[in-house]
Amino acid sequence: MLDTTFGNDNWVGRFFGAVSVLVVGLAAGIAIAEWVNAMPAGSTPPVVSHRPPGTEPAGWELFAFILRRNLTVFLMLLLGVLSAGLVTIVVLLGNGLAVGQLIGFARTSGMSHADVAYLLLPHGVLELGALCIAGAAGLRGIGLAFGISAFDRRALESLRLGTVLVFGLGALSAAAGVEAFVTVEIAESLRGKW
Amino acid sequence: MVKWLGRPARLASLPVLVWFAGLAAFALIGIDGLFAGPNPVFVIARVTAYVTVVMVAAVTTAFAAAFGVACAAMLNWLGESLDPRQIVNAMGRSFWCLAAYVWLGVASLILDPPVALTVFEMSEPDALEARMRETKAFAWMGQFRYLALVGFLATAGWLLARRTTPLNALLAVLFASAALAALLTGLGLLAGPSVGP
Structure with missing residues (x-):
């Protein structure tokens, strides 16, 4: 059962399962953004930043903030192991919704598909790929819940938590x-374009 | 899964379902009360709040499961031989305390519903927190959350003590509480403040 990565543990199937859940969330997020955009605007308050100008995080400070946030989501996805995959599915859907809304609102505000891709793809492929790997590990919780009476060290080893965490x-x-360091530069170059 | 685990698991899943139904009712009344209106700002706020509530529900069940795993590990180390299904049963039935807490919250929200935020209050950073402090049900839920948690721990300990020695059950609950507190603190420290640096 533990012979190969592509063996009976079905890592690849669970990875694509995680990707599918994320894609469903993305599609729902885009649909929500378009639905909201189609509503009559009514009276809306002006959007004001409560952060003093010139104090936006940048460089290593921003790097640490992003890494901490993403690692928290990564660990939350692994909690699916303990909840029959429930947390994994909900967190993947939630993140898909958030990214989908971001893409949807960017598109409805006039941003081109190419600019959205420039802003999201460079880091998004790595980030969402890593989250889907954690999702694949978390979805293992569904199988573990069915075999809870036979839960032992072998079942724990099949999770390959060490490898997943290092990756x-x-x-x-x-x-x-x-x-x-890269997306911020791209965003600066796009400022004022739309 | 419930069918496979048999009658004890069905008994254990009932309080979880009652708790979840209460949480859903609380979220519906609370969120629709605070963010009422057809304005897109409220629609976005409602969607975000619903997603957050679902995440909270899922994470709570995962933490309860982590608590159960920690209890099982400690009992195993102490030489007790418990079937994992008995641990699942104890954790599930302990949810009666959380279910009672949430349904009391629903009752207090019905008696004293929150006053809806205006569209202009939505742009104020502290308006939501202030409105939640003013609403008795939210304040009540905040004050009594530790009581519900203690009820959960006591029920879990009592149910485990029926299958093991009371001292071992107490040690298991204390160890699991410490392990869960460490997990929660670690995740909180990792996530950091909700606003960027």
């Missing part, structure tokens, strides 16, 4: 680096 830390660090 997650590496991938999310790289993604946070790209987001803090």
Whole structure:
């Protein structure tokens, strides 16, 4: 059962399961953004930032903030192991919804598909890929819940939590680096374009 | 899964379902009361709040499961031989305390519903917190959350003590509480403040 990564543990199937849940969330988020945008605007308050100008986080400070946040989500996804995959599904859907709304509102405000892709893809592929790996581990909780009477060390080892954690830390660090140092530059270059 | 686990698991899942129904009712009344109106600002706030409530429900069940795993680990270390289904049963039935707490919250929200925020209050950073402090049900829920938690721990300990020695059950609950507190503190420290640096 533990012979290969692609063996009976079905890591690949669970990874694509996690990707599917995320994609459902993304689609729902985009649909919600378009639904909200189609509503009559009514009277809305002006959007004001409560942060003093010039105090936006940048550089390593931003890197640390993004990495901490993403690692928290990563660990939450692993809690699916303990909740029959429930937390994993809900957190993946929630994150998909958030990213989907972001994409939807960016599109409805006039941003081109190419600009949305420039802003999201460089770090998003690594970040969401790592979260889907954690999602695949969390979805293992469904199988564990069915076999709870036979839960033992072998079942625990099949989770490969050490490998998942090391991979997650590496991938999310790289993604946070790209987001803090590359995506910010891209966003600056796009400022005022739309 | 419930069918496979048999009657004890069905008994254990009932309080979880009652708790979840209460949480859903509390969320519906509370969220629709605070963010009432067709304005897109309220629609976005309602969607975000509903998603947050579902996440809270899922994470709470995961923490209860983590608590059960920690109890099982401690009991195993103490030489007790408990079937994992007995742990699931104890954790599930302990949810009666949380269910009672949430349904009392629903009753107090019905008696004293929150006053809806205006669209202009939505842009104020502290308006939501202030409105929640003013609403008796939210304040009541905040004050008594530790009582509900203590009820959960006491019920879990009592149910485990029926299958093990009372001292071992107490040690298991104390160990699991410490483990869960460490997990929650660790996640809180990792996430940091809700506002960026």
